[in-house]
Amino acid sequence: METGRETAIRDNDLSRRGPTPAAIARRYRASQRLKAVAGLIGLCLLLWILTPHFLTVANALNVMEQTSINAIVAVGMTFVIISGGIDLSVGSLVALSGVVLASALKSGWPIPLALAAGLGVGAATGLLNGVVIAFGRLPPFIMTLGMMSVARGAALLVTDGRPISGFDAGFRSIATGRVFGVPAPIVLTLAIYAVAHFVLSRTRFGRYVYGIGGNEEATRLSGVNVRFHKTMVYVVSGVTSAIAAVLLTARLNTAQPIAGIMYELDAIAAVVIGGTSLSGGEGNLGGTLIGALTMGVLRNGLNLLGVSSFLQQLVIGMVIIVAVLVDVLVKEKRA
Amino acid sequence: MMMKIRRTQRPQRPQRKVFSEACARVALVIKRRKISFAVLAAFAFFVVGCNRGGDTTTSTAKPRVALVLKTLNSPFFNDMQRGAQAAATRLNVDLVVQAAEREIDVERQMQIIENVLQTGVKALCLTPSGSREVVPAVVKANRANIPVVIVDTRLDKAAADEAGAKIVSFIGSDNYEGGRIAAKFIVDISRATNGKANVAVLEGIPGHETGDSRLRGFKDGIKDTPGVRIVASQPANWERDQGFNVFQNTLQAHPEIDTLFACNDMMALGAIEAIRAAGKTGSIRVVGFDAVEDARKAIKDGTMLGSVAQFPDEMGRLAVENAVHAIKGEPVEADAKVRIELITKENVK
Numbered sequence: 001m002e003t004g005r006e007t008a009i010r011d012n013d014l015s016r017r018g019p020t021p022a023a024i025a026r027r028y029r030a031s032q033r034l035k036a037v038a039g040l041i042g043l044c045l046l047l048w049i050l051t052p053h054f055l056t057v058a059n060a061l062n063v064m065e066q067t068s069i070n071a072i073v074a075v076g077m078t079f080v081i082i083s084g085g086i087d088l089s090v091g092s093l094v095a096l097s098g099v100v101l102a103s104a105l106k107s108g109w110p111i112p113l114a115l116a117a118g119l120g121v122g123a124a125t126g127l128l129n130g131v132v133i134a135f136g137r138l139p140p141f142i143m144t145l146g147m148m149s150v151a152r153g154a155a156l157l158v159t160d161g162r163p164i165s166g167f168d169a170g171f172r173s174i175a176t177g178r179v180f181g182v183p184a185p186i187v188l189t190l191a192i193y194a195v196a197h198f199v200l201s202r203t204r205f206g207r208y209v210y211g212i213g214g215n216e217e218a219t220r221l222s223g224v225n226v227r228f229h230k231t232m233v234y235v236v237s238g239v240t241s242a243i244a245a246v247l248l249t250a251r252l253n254t255a256q257p258i259a260g261i262m263y264e265l266d267a268i269a270a271v272v273i274g275g276t277s278l279s280g281g282e283g284n285l286g287g288t289l290i291g292a293l294t295m296g297v298l299r300n301g302l303n304l305l306g307v308s309s310f311l312q313q314l315v316i317g318m319v320i321i322v323a324v325l326v327d328v329l330v331k332e333k334r335a
Numbered sequence: 336m337m338m339k340i341r342r343t344q345r346p347q348r349p350q351r352k353v354f355s356e357a358c359a360r361v362a363l364v365i366k367r368r369k370i371s372f373a374v375l376a377a378f379a380f381f382v383v384g385c386n387r388g389g390d391t392t393t394s395t396a397k398p399r400v401a402l403v404l405k406t407l408n409s410p411f412f413n414d415m416q417r418g419a420q421a422a423a424t425r426l427n428v429d430l431v432v433q434a435a436e437r438e439i440d441v442e443r444q445m446q447i448i449e450n451v452l453q454t455g456v457k458a459l460c461l462t463p464s465g466s467r468e469v470v471p472a473v474v475k476a477n478r479a480n481i482p483v484v485i486v487d488t489r490l491d492k493a494a495a496d497e498a499g500a501k502i503v504s505f506i507g508s509d510n511y512e513g514g515r516i517a518a519k520f521i522v523d524i525s526r527a528t529n530g531k532a533n534v535a536v537l538e539g540i541p542g543h544e545t546g547d548s549r550l551r552g553f554k555d556g557i558k559d560t561p562g563v564r565i566v567a568s569q570p571a572n573w574e575r576d577q578g579f580n581v582f583q584n585t586l587q588a589h590p591e592i593d594t595l596f597a598c599n600d601m602m603a604l605g606a607i608e609a610i611r612a613a614g615k616t617g618s619i620r621v622v623g624f625d626a627v628e629d630a631r632k633a634i635k636d637g638t639m640l641g642s643v644a645q646f647p648d649e650m651g652r653l654a655v656e657n658a659v660h661a662i663k664g665e666p667v668e669a670d671a672k673v674r675i676e677l678i679t680k681e682n683v684k
Contacts, residue, residue: 051454059453066446161541161570165467165494176471248442252468253494258439258540303450306431309407313436 035330036274036290039323043294047301054304061183067296068185069251071289072244073263074270075196076126076237078288081271082200083233084213084280085140089129090241090267092151094260097122097245099155102164102255111171119242125151126238130231148264155257165254175250185247192243196236197285209233213280270295273323294319397429400658401451402460402651403444404434405488409601410627411647412462415486418648419460422655430655431456438573439540441465448472452479458658460484466491466544473500482661486654487647488545504657504667506650508675510548513643516677517549517596517622518556518563520641524620525563525594532620535585536568537578537597537606546573546598549624553596566592571602578605586613594620600630600642607638626678634683641679649673 047054073090080087101118109117125147133143169176177184200206208229211219220226244263249255274291276283298319302312402419404412416432423430433451435443444464452459452475459476463469466488473490476483482503489505525532536553539546550568557563567585571577578601586592586609595610597603603623610619616638623630626644633639650673660667676682 053454056453059450062449062453066449069442163465163467163542165491166497251471252441252445252465253471253498254441254465254468256441256465256468256542259442261437261439299446300450303433303447304454306433306454308432309434309436 035326036287036294036323039273040290040294040297043297043301047297047304051301051304054301059300059304061186063293063296063300064186064189065183066300067292068189069244069248070263070266070270070295071189071292072192072240072247074267074288074292075192075285076240077264077267077271078274078276078283078285079196079200079209079233079236080140081268081276081278082213082280082283083209083230084216085133085230085233086144086268086278087129087234087237088141088144088264089125089147089151090237091260091263092148092155093122093125093238093241094245094248094263095155095255095257096125096151096158097242098249098255098259099159099164099257101242101246102167102249103158105167105171106164114171115246118246119239122238122240122242122245123235124238126235126241127231129238130234133234134227134230152257159255159257161257163254163256165252167250167253172250172253175247185251188243188247192240193285193289196240200285205229205232210281213282215281266295269320272327273320275327277327291323294323397427398457398659398662399429399431399455400458400460400655400662401431401433401454401456402654403448403451403462404432405444405462405464406436406438407432407434409438410629411625411645415462415647415651415654418651419655420651421648422652426655426659428655428659435464438464441468445469445472449475452476452481456481457662458482458484460486460654460658462487463490465542467494470494470498470500473502474498477501482658484654484657484661484667486650488543491544503661504669504671506653506657506671506673508645508650508673510545511552511555513624513645513675514549514552514554515556516552516675517624517641517643518553520677520679521594521596521620521622522557522560522563524640525560529562530560531562532564532594533566533589533591534563534594534596535582535589535592536565537581537595537602538568538570539598539602540572541570549598563594571597571605573599573601575601575605578602579609580605582606583609583612586610586615592619595622597621597623599623600625600627603639603642604629604633607633611638631678631683634678634680637680641677644676644678646673646675 053059073094077087077090097118100121101114104114104117105111129143129147132138133140173184175185179187200209208219208224211224212226212230216226248259270291271283271288272278272291273294274283274287274289276287295316298316299312302315307315400423402416404415406412407416412434419432420430431451431454433447435447441464445468448459448461448469449472459481461469461473461483463485470490473483473495477500483501484504484506485502486506489507490500490502521532521534534557536550538550554565557565567589569581569585571581578597582595582605595603595606597606600623603621607621610616610621621639623639623642626642630639630642634642653671653673657667657671
């Protein structure tokens with residue numbers, strides 16, 4: 001049976017058996033994107049019909065701004081999931097990086113230094129995740145589940161359970177500023193996606209991430225330092241969580257130790273709606289961005305329609321299930 | 336090394352293969368679309384169905400008022416919603432009620448506020464999930480010239496002043512006073528016996544204005560009675576299951592506890608189960624806050640001694656009334672206090 005993993009491997013030139021039908025993988029990815037885009041456009045059309053408030057410039061910017069935090073967390077999650085892993089600690093990492101950043105700002109550190117501290121904590125925690133997973137051979141689910149609690153506890157300890165708030169306008173402009181009329185969070189998100197997409201699709205590291213997720217053993221046998229690259233994947237996830245924390249802290253003008261609860265599930269949802277397979281080896285960031293936007297548009301639309309909040313959860317859950325179900329059915333047909 | 340750029344090599348393919356691949360691709364796309372459209376159609380029907388079922392989308396010329404609550408899975412906010420809805424019907428207002436899934440999800444509440452501001456609401460009533468965090472959203476409403484009525488939890492004064500956030504009215508009960516009332520009740524009971532009480536406290540989410548005020552009121556209320564002292568004080572984050580666990584642990588550490596003050600009824604009710612599990616029912620006095628329905632039942636049963644009642648339905652009513660005053664440009668009471676009272680076996684309904 002032809003599976004996405006094998007095609008991904010061959011596309012990566014990691015296995016040289018026979019001719020490389022890179023086109024199959026490319027065609028598959030293109031169709032994946034098409035499906036996700038079609039879903040998003042369909043959703044937008046639907047909302048445009050149902051409410052006059054949906055398709056306005058103000059609301060479009062609004063949705064993108066709200067989506068930015070989940071979208072950024074989902075970047076790291078995409079790397080991790082393509083590599084065949086999972087990172088459940090991102091929500092807690094958002095909280096921990098946020099409170100470290102906030103404490104640094106509050107104790108009078110200059111903004112660049114405080115940002116470095118926040119991002120450093122994210123990277124270091126990600127590194128710890130990666131090292132234990134890659135070298136200690138702990139399943140990613142277990143390690144990051146543990147880290148989810150460790151990082152949350154650390155965030156609560158650092159702050160004594162209390163939110164830290166009140167930063168100067170210079171820092172807040174990360175969330176409130178505008179670049180040529182476009183809210184800064186949107187610009188930041190797009191920039192991160194551009195860089196991450198380049199890394200994932202055009203660098204050796206990116207190729208190895210697909211390789212590790214597709215067939216770790218084959219990747220190792222072809223001379224790739226699997227452990228090192230696997231570790232780096234979790235560092236990427238830690239850093240993107242920390243960037244999201246910067247944005248969240250600036251947006252709320254507060255860092256809360258209880259922030260980011262369930263962010264891991266939102267990020268995973270964005271990744272899988274975007275067509276990335278939880279079994280690893282396939283997927284792309286374009287899909288993840290669309291997945292995150294789909295979640296954002298859905299929440300926004302349900303708010304605009306005034307649908308009860310209980311029904312909102314039900315609808316969002318169903319959309320996730322249906323999106324992935326369609327994915328699976330399509331793959332079966334193809335095989 | 337790892338960032339070195341490399342182009343993917345593609346082998347040349349014969350012409351015929353390209354053609355067949357193109358055909359396959361088209362076929363694939365067509366198949367896929369059918370599925371997507373079927374999914375979308377199903378979703379469309381579902382949403383339209385939901386929408387009809389909802390109680391909030393009458394599109395008439397009535398002024399639209401938004402009520403953004405902390406959550407809807409709490410009897411307190413359900414009562415508030417009911418009171419607001421009744422007032423809205425009476426005053427001919429189109430009321431939109433929205434809330435985040437979880438009470439502590441401030442970011443989500445902020446998104447909801449931003450979203451409802453897009454729907455042409457004429458006024459916003461809000462129970463802030465975080466007294467500092469929602470300030471930027473209030474500023475957004477100010478910019479759109481939408482009057483804001485804050486209900487139940489005050490905005491943090493420093494944060495609001497600094498951001499220039501303006502509200503037309505605050506409606507709430509005096510939580511500090513409520514804490515004092517609970518303290519006085521416990522002091523009076525202990526006087527009737529030996530004048531002593533070893534009190535455990537279950538706190539709300541740390542940093543929440545509501546819980547902090549209740550606790551401050553309570554502490555001030557027992558200050559002058561040396562026999563009544565707090566032996567343990569732990570947060571259980573407003574939740575029933577956490578109330579159970581935290582109090583079970585507290586009882587392990589402090590078997591001398593004979594009185595519990597919980598900053599809301601949910602935690603108190605959880606703790607009552609923990610007391611039952613420990614076989615100490617009747618030997619620990621429990622005082623809660625909010626007097627929700629389950630707590631009233633527990634007071635009737637005698638498992639709970641008292642609960643400080645707030646009147647969320649009145650808060651909801653006043654919120655909508657004040658919002659309507661603000662829309663009409665009429666004067667609005669800037670600080671409206673809703674009555675508060677202690678419910679015990681004598682006056683429970």
